[in-house]
Amino acid sequence: MPIFRFIFFSSKHRFTHASNLLQRFGPSKRTQSCGYAKSAKDSYTKPTAHPIMNTETQTSRSWSAYVVVCCLGFLRLLVDMYLSIFILRMNFVLGGRNMWPNSYLISSLFLQPAALLVFGGFAAFVHYNDERRAIRIGQDNSCGSDTVAGPIIGGPFTLVNTEYQIVNEQGFLGNWVLLYFGYTSSPDVGPDQVQIMANAIDTLELEENFKVLPVFVTIDPQRDTLAHLRAYLKEFDPRIVGLTGPVSAVRQMAQEYRIYFKKVEEEGDDYLVESSHNIYLIDPKMKVVRCFGVEYDAEELSKEILKELKKRQNKAD
Amino acid sequence: MALETYASGKGDEIHTDVLLKARQACYKARDAFYSCLEKQSDKKPTEIASVGLLYPAECKSSRDEYVKNCRASWVKHFDRQYCRTKRTHRLLDDRETRRGV
Numbered sequence A: 001m002p003i004f005r006f007i008f009f010s011s012k013h014r015f016t017h018a019s020n021l022l023q024r025f026g027p028s029k030r031t032q033s034c035g036y037a038k039s040a041k042d043s044y045t046k047p048t049a050h051p052i053m054n055t056e057t058q059t060s061r062s063w064s065a066y067v068v069v070c071c072l073g074f075l076r077l078l079v080d081m082y083l084s085i086f087i088l089r090m091n092f093v094l095g096g097r098n099m100w101p102n103s104y105l106i107s108s109l110f111l112q113p114a115a116l117l118v119f120g121g122f123a124a125f126v127h128y129n130d131e132r133r134a135i136r137i138g139q140d141n142s143c144g145s146d147t148v149a150g151p152i153i154g155g156p157f158t159l160v161n162t163e164y165q166i167v168n169e170q171g172f173l174g175n176w177v178l179l180y181f182g183y184t185s186s187p188d189v190g191p192d193q194v195q196i197m198a199n200a201i202d203t204l205e206l207e208e209n210f211k212v213l214p215v216f217v218t219i220d221p222q223r224d225t226l227a228h229l230r231a232y233l234k235e236f237d238p239r240i241v242g243l244t245g246p247v248s249a250v251r252q253m254a255q256e257y258r259i260y261f262k263k264v265e266e267e268g269d270d271y272l273v274e275s276s277h278n279i280y281l282i283d284p285k286m287k288v289v290r291c292f293g294v295e296y297d298a299e300e301l302s303k304e305i306l307k308e309l310k311k312r313q314n315k316a317d
Numbered sequence B: 001m002a003l004e005t006y007a008s009g010k011g012d013e014i015h016t017d018v019l020l021k022a023r024q025a026c027y028k029a030r031d032a033f034y035s036c037l038e039k040q041s042d043k044k045p046t047e048i049a050s051v052g053l054l055y056p057a058e059c060k061s062s063r064d065e066y067v068k069n070c071r072a073s074w075v076k077h078f079d080r081q082y083c084r085t086k087r088t089h090r091l092l093d094d095r096e097t098r099r100g101v
Helices: A002-025 A037-045 A055-093 A102-133 A189-208 A226-234 A247-256 A298-316 B002-007 B020-039 B057-069 B072-093
Strands: A158-161 A166-168 A176-182 A212-218 A241-244 A261-267 A270-275 A279-282 A288-292
Touching: A055 A102, A158 A247, A176 A189, A176 A298, A189 A212, A189 A279, A189 A298, A212 A226, A212 A247, A226 A241, A261 B072, A270 B072, A279 A298, A288 A298, B020 B057, B020 B072, B057 B072
Parallel strands: A176 A212, A212 A241
Antiparallel strands: A158 A166, A158 A241, A176 A279, A261 A270, A279 A288
16 A cells, blocks of 8 residues: 555656756746747747857757656656556455445546646646747847837828818828817817917927928818818918818718717707817828827927937938 | 819808907906806806806806807807816815715
């Protein structure tokens, strides 16, 4: 009886010994996992020399650890199977008196090693997955946070400007553009945002000599006629380009730029338009770079625009 | 095409009541009315303004001035905003007098 206990415990001990081996090979404390798609192909396609631990030998060592664990597991299963067969035969030979009940034999000699093997296999798989996803420290610096792109906002549009000319997005290529979707009958937020835009444009032009074109697209084309739009925008800044058009064209453009707008408080002819008050910063290639909400005032806006410009210039150099 | 008819300049009226001067007059009247409300806050509000706002009869003249200078939808918008800020201030300042929460 004690012999079997001894064998049992020794086999368990062998498994923990194997897992210790595994932990020494696995440098889980020295990695950082960063993003999903990039790291998987990066950590195995470019194994560079690492100051603390060589990546190549690292991965090959961890492979050998898995192999060792699997071999030990199978070995243990084999041993236990033979043991169980031997014990069952002994049980049978020694006659009617059962040394141990069969259920105990079955559970201790079949299920337990099988369960341990399954668990060991699962742990090995999890560890392998971690290794595959992890990036060694000092290897991949771009964590994906500044290269990640949001949803692609923007698209082609065709509207009429306040000079009665038809413009589409090609006319704005080569300029930095600040785009705002609003309407002239806005009680407070609309005028505030347009004023902020005008102030920021002024600051940028006077201090940094950097021209940004402000564009105001009306989401209330039924009431904002072209002359009215021109008169309204002239009070803020003569450079602001006003755009309007038929309802379908405006709706199409608003959908492309992910702007929500809806008529509320309708009382006959008088209504307000609820909308998402965002100012978009668009680069010369007509790609939306940033989105500014109502919490930005004129100085912060100009600072942020300058930051974007500097980033673009640094990338180009 | 619809765009060409738009570009030809049909129906070009200018609504002057949202331009700068009108806006500023509206804001001034609105502020006058609300300050009247603050000053007379101990009087009982009897008159109905709009969207659930009540005001005492002393402020009736400033109310009329306010309504004259602003569009109806703007009046409702500002009244609603005023009620909301009033309510949050009441919730924030009332901690000592109310028991429980």
